[in-house]
Amino acid sequence: MTLARVFRGVVVAHAGLAGLAYALAERESAIAWLIPLMAAVNHVAHERGASRNLPRWQVYAAATLALSFSIAQFWSVGLNVTTFCEFLGLILLVKLWDRRQARDYSQLITLGVFLQIGSILQSQSLVSGVLAMLQVPLLIAAVMLYQVYAAAERVRVVRTSEAGEPPDELPRRAQRDLAxxxxxxxxxxAVVSAAVFLAMPRGVGAGAFGPVIAPAARAVTGFTERVELRRGGFISESREPVLDLEVRDGQGQNVGGPGTFYYLRGLTLSEYQGGTWRAAPVPEVRTQQEFVGAPIELPKPPAGRPLIQHVRLRTAGTGEFALFAALSPTSLRFEEPIRLSFRAHDMTLAVRGRNRAGPLAYTAISVEPAPRPGQQGRTPGVFFESTAVRRLAQEIVRGAGLEPDPDRRDVDDDRLAAGAIESHLRRRFAYTLEKSAPPPSVDPIEWFLTQHRRGNCEYFASAHAALCRSIGINARVVAGYLAAEFDPEAGLYRVRQANAHAWTEVEAAPGLWRTYDPTPPSDLATQHQPPRSLLARIGMLFDSIEYAWADSVVGFDRSRQARVFDPTPSLLRVRGRMGNLVDRLRTGTDPALSRRVGIVAWAMGGAVLVAGALMILRRAGPARRRVRGRRRAPRAPMPRFYRDLLRTLARRGHPKPDESPPLAHVRGAFADHADAGAAAERIVGVLYRHRFGGEPPSEAERRRIKADLRAVRRAR
Structure with a gap:
């Protein structure tokens, strides 16, 4: 295989793999998926000779369109990783059809590198990591081959429009040396990268670029912040992992296992209007985590045994998103600075900002709230505006031997009434993944209870909350996840998009809420338990590997670094000083330091400008001399047979100019003498093999050169 073909293949493979990595990281981008496809098509067509480069005017037109599209994207959504990488992807697609010189291939290599960086910023999954590791040897090979290819291009045999490829074959020794x-x-x-990865201080300068290096949007998790019953469709069955959960008791024993489910609360929805449940607007208690590893203590209700949950969100942005925990959280601990909001009325949590995008790990300690002494009574004014719903609720409660009228019903019976309604929904209604849209003129909950009688978990939870409210029992819908898929090897739960779930909480006493799930248990287990097929087992193995990747590589944070370098805490002190320095510079609280840094920055900037000017002048001098024809490159020693050929040409009236390649010169000198021209070309061929290949003429070639020189001298 020739040098040119190997080089082209490596460069296009590098660009295509970078496009594939970005497409897997940004799956909704059509431009990203076009890159690997077009790279493969272009390479196959190019190697078969069926592909031609685009004319220059078409290349410029396509690049202008790409720039215009990207400017429009920047204007509408701002500058972020997605918009910038889509611009790079468009330029890369254009450059695939504009491969003429080594410079064009160098641009393809550079575009591939930046596209790979964008994919890493967008996704830190195992697949992205593997593709990045595959990219590294391709990148190194492409850069090394580029040096050889560019040098070969500079010594092309003929520098005319008919110029062919550079010398095709590298000597075997050169191939071995290059490899x-x-x-x-x-x-x-690899060794240096591993050392830098382990020793580089974490968190220094994080967030300094603001939203520019943040993803354009939050990752899709399947979790919803509102329940819209009027919208039809199907429940997500995506196996995409959302989080990993390890559950332990107060003694540190793992209490997870097959058949044990945990409801991970994300958000409570207590306002219902027009077929949609929303969270009630209530004041939030805001807490900012300043010291990494220090627990955030939340209000502690009277409770029993604690439940310790170690949660790792696979993907999380820098904006606002919900946190998930079972029961009522009383304490949180993060391994990075975080801005947190806590809603005391429903014990739910949300992140309001962090310095970086990517996985987020936290530990939550939760308890099952217990009633306080004297905590009795019922929240007044609870109702649901539907006669049909209220009539059905009264019928269900009477059938259970309970009083439907809240004014005459004992408060302790509210819990029994909610259980009777839950049991009725489980027995009399059918579960389906399809989410049917009700007629526009009918309330969705009323339509589900009186006509359709089948639906998904959102309908079951909504109906249970509405039935309870209609007889004076305060209830709300909870959106979150059901942790049901337990991995016994890893000792943790895999929570996926398909595990998004909705259930209800009923107020047993003022401020004391109990969990109810009216979804039929058999259907719930079928929906949320993992499949038992061979492919599912392979998927679980892959999930275990990906968790190890996320936990050991992506999640290598300050605490893990501190454990690795525990005998040498000086590194952590350096990290602290660097972080303090960055904070002082960003906030401007130290004017003297800012002035010193400003002086150094101006000095460095001036040095860069001077160095750039010197480089420009250095390159401009030879260029001017070439234009004026005064360039005098140092001459390498010439073989005697070549000097004899040049003297013969000079006597014939064809002295060779310095800028003319030997083969081009002899072709012009003997344009009308085919035999003499062929003899001169053979002499030049021996010269090239001697000069560029390091091959001295053999005895047979020396005899042939003498005969060819005689033929050249005899030519008239």
């Missing part, structure tokens, strides 16, 4: 150098760079780079 050894590439392998050496790869090994040394």
């Amino acid at each position: 050894a150098a590439t392998l050496g760079v790869l090994v040394v780079g």
Whole structure:
């Protein structure tokens, strides 16, 4: 295989793999998916000779359109990783059809590198990590081959419009040396990268670029912040992991297992209007975590045994998103600075900002709230505006031997009434993944209870809350996840998008809420338990590997670094000083430091400008001399047979200019003498093999050169 073909293949493979990595990280981008597809099509067509480069005017037009589209995107959504990488992807697609010189291939390599960086910023999954590791040897090989290819291009045999490819074959020794150098760079780079990964201080300068390096949107998790019953469709069955959960008791024993479910609360929805449940607008208690690893203590209700949950969100942005925990959380601990909001009325949590996007790990300690002494009574004014719903609720409660009228019913019977309604829904209604849209003129809950009688968990939870409210029992819908898929090897739950769930909480006493799930238990287990097929087992194995990747590589945070370098805490002190320095510079609280840094920055900027000017002048001098024809490159020693050929040409009236390649010159000198021209070309061929290949003329070639020189001298 020739040098040119190997180089082209490596460069296009690098660009295509970068496009594939970004497409997997940004799955909704059509531009990203086009890159690997077009790279493969272009390479196959190019190698078969069926592909031609686009004319320059078409390249410029396509690049202008790409720039215009990207400017419009920047204007509408702002500058972020997604918009910038889509611009790079469009330019890369154009450059795939504009491969003429080594410079064009270098641009493809550079675009691939930046696109790979964008994919890492967008996704830190195992697949992204594997593709990044595959990219590294390809990148090193592409850069090494580029040096050889560019040098070969500079010594093309003929510098005319008919110029062919650079010399095709590298000597075997050169191939071995190039492969050894590439392998050496790869090994040394891997060692240095591992050392930097372990030693680099975490968190220094995080968030300094603001939203520019943040993802354009939050990752889709399947969790919803509102329940819209009027919207039809199907419940997500995506197996995409959302979080990993490890559950322990107060003694540190793992209490998870197959058949044990945990309801992870995300948000409570207590306002119902027009077929939609929303969270009630209430004041929030805001807490900001300043010291990494220090617990955030929340109001503690009277409770029993604690439940310790170690949660790792697979993807999380820098904006606002809900946190998930079972029961009522009383304490939280993070391994990074976090801005947190806590809603005391329903014991739910949300992040209001963090410095970086990516996985988020936290530990939540929760308790089952217990009634306080004297905590009795019922929240007044609870109702649901539907005669049909109230009539059905009264019928269900009477059938259970309970009083439907809240004014005459004992408060302790509210819990029994809610249980009777839950049991009725489980027995009399059918579960389905399809979410049917009700007629526009009918309330969705009333339609579900009186006509349709089948639906998903959102309908079951909504109906239970509405039936309870209609007889004076305060109830609300809860949106979150059901942790049901337990991995015994890892000792934790895998929670996926398909595990998004809705259930209800009923107020047993003022401020004391109990969980109810009216979804039929058999259907609930079928929906949320993992499949038992071979593919499902392979998927669980992959999930275990991905969790190890996320936990050991992506989640290598300050605390893990501190444990690795525990005998040498000086590194952590350096990290603290660096972080303090960055904070002082960002806030401007130290004017003297800012002035010193400003002086250094101006000095460095001036040095860069001077160095740039010197480089421009250095390059401009030879360019001017070439234009004026006064360039005098140092001459390498010439073989005697070549000097004899040049003297013969000079006597014939064809002295060779310095800027003319030897083969082009002899072709012009003997344009009308085919035999003499062929003899001169053979002499130049021996010269090229001697000069560029390091091959001295053999005895047979020396005899042939003498004969060819005689033929050139005899030519008239």
